[in-house]
Amino acid sequence: MMEVAALSAAEAEAALPQLAALLIDAVEGGASVGFLAGLSTDQAEAFWREQIAGVARGDAILFAAREDGAILGTVLLQPCWKPNQPHRADVAKLLVLRSARRRRIASALMEALEAKALETGRTLLTLDTETDSAAEPLYRVRGYVPMGIVPGHAMIPDGTLRPTTFFYKHLA
Ligand SMILES: CC(C)(COP(=O)(O)OP(=O)(O)OC[C@H]1O[C@@H](n2cnc3c(N)ncnc32)[C@H](O)[C@@H]1OP(=O)(O)O)[C@@H](O)C(=O)NCCC(=O)NCCS
Numbered sequence: 001m002m003e004v005a006a007l008s009a010a011e012a013e014a015a016l017p018q019l020a021a022l023l024i025d026a027v028e029g030g031a032s033v034g035f036l037a038g039l040s041t042d043q044a045e046a047f048w049r050e051q052i053a054g055v056a057r058g059d060a061i062l063f064a065a066r067e068d069g070a071i072l073g074t075v076l077l078q079p080c081w082k083p084n085q086p087h088r089a090d091v092a093k094l095l096v097l098r099s100a101r102r103r104r105i106a107s108a109l110m111e112a113l114e115a116k117a118l119e120t121g122r123t124l125l126t127l128d129t130e131t132d133s134a135a136e137p138l139y140r141v142r143g144y145v146p147m148g149i150v151p152g153h154a155m156i157p158d159g160t161l162r163p164t165t166f167f168y169k170h171l172a
Pocket residue numbers: 026031032033093094095096097100101102103104105106107108128129130133134135137138139141
């Protein structure tokens with residue numbers, strides 16, 4: 001059975017190879033998730049180590065969707081550190097293994113993230129994603145409001161510059 005839970009830093013550290021494989025799978029699938037084609041395991045693990053350090057400091061919450069011990073997806077809740085935005089958080093690294101997509105795993109991850117955000121007083125969520133990507137309809141269906149498109153904002157893994165759409169959602 002698939003379940004979504006927040007991982008402790010120790011749990012995430014133990015799952016580092018799986019987290020790295022998930023990120024590499026997304027990049028190999030052409031997703032615009034911060035990296036270019038050819039992402040190595042070392043680079044992917046280094047990225048996750050930084051996120052895990054954030055989890056350990058209490059600066060981020062990492063949710064994972066697991067089935068029979070295997071990580072199928074992730075999402076990060078990153079509460080804004082600024083004293084004048086104690087009610088806002090960013091959403092990052094919503095990733096689902098290509099082999100597990102369209103099973104509502106990303107939806108379950110976002111449900112868990114939004115519940116935690118609300119519980120911790122983070123009532124405004126912001127995120128961005130490649131315009132016309134698979135994630136765009138998902139965010140729209142979940143009530144995220146597109147606030148604009150920045151042309152040529154980021155490269156997809158093959159190096160092509162693509163636009164990015166920025167979204168927000170008020171949870172309360
Ligand atoms: C975007 C992503 C996380 C979606 O994960 P998922 O588990 O397949 O999504 P869900 O099954 O929860 O989809 C929920 C709804 O979102 C929409 N959706 C999801 N993937 C879609 C796609 N490829 N095309 C169109 N709509 C899509 C649909 O409305 C879907 O509902 P439906 O299956 O009943 O039609 C996944 O495709 C992914 O990891 N992509 C690469 C990484 C990425 O781009 N992440 C976003 C970075 S901001």
